[in-house]
Amino acid sequence: MNPFWRWAVGIVAFLFVAAFAGLSYMAGSPKDAYGMVRYALPHMHRGTLKVGSDAPDARLVALDGTSHFHIRERTGARPLVLLFGSFT
């Protein structure tokens, strides 16, 4: 391997380790950094909706697990505050 490639590989490896160390610090621990990269970032999206966009509809399941309703059934008469989340 010539010196150029040795340096190139060394610098890339250093940047990778530095990025992981930085992310670990931000996230709290190396395990959290891994979790963020592996499980969080692929699912986080900015989305294309803007203020003024038509609100998309989706069919939801009620807490009873069997009946359904649509988000757009709940809009019209009054503003609808729509909150997304999970337990954990």
Added chain:
Amino acid sequence: MGDVVQIYEDYKDHADFLTVYVREAHPTDEWQMKSNLKDDVCYAQPKTLQQRVMIANDFTKRFKFPLPFGIDDMSNAANDAYAAWPERIYIIDESGRIAYRGGMGPFNYKPAEAREWLAARYGAVKHEAPKSPPAAAPAATATTGATAPAPTVSPSPAPAASAK
């Protein structure tokens, strides 16, 4: 979450609310959080709708969560349409358009912004418990409205000090 319930209580006469349960953020088989271990909120990522329904019911029962509730099905249609995961807030106005678009959670999940939108329309709701004196008393004692919380605590250390 307490913020959200408070906003609901303050503005439910003016606006409708809907909570949508989407895929878990920190399940045991993915990126689990220590805080969830401590609070005993330990679930694997649901693989079936039944599992999602079960967790959603655990959540609403545990916190007696008063907001209307819906569950995103396994196609994740609502999540995809609204780029919702892990948590996010929107307000849809009467014409069916997005009136407020909250940022991506967790860092840009800001219920206070949704409250501001509602307050701009329907007026701010003031609360009894003042936020201003930070050092005076912890929030728990402030909300009970006890006029003199200090004396109830002092009797035990006072005799001990005087005895020596």
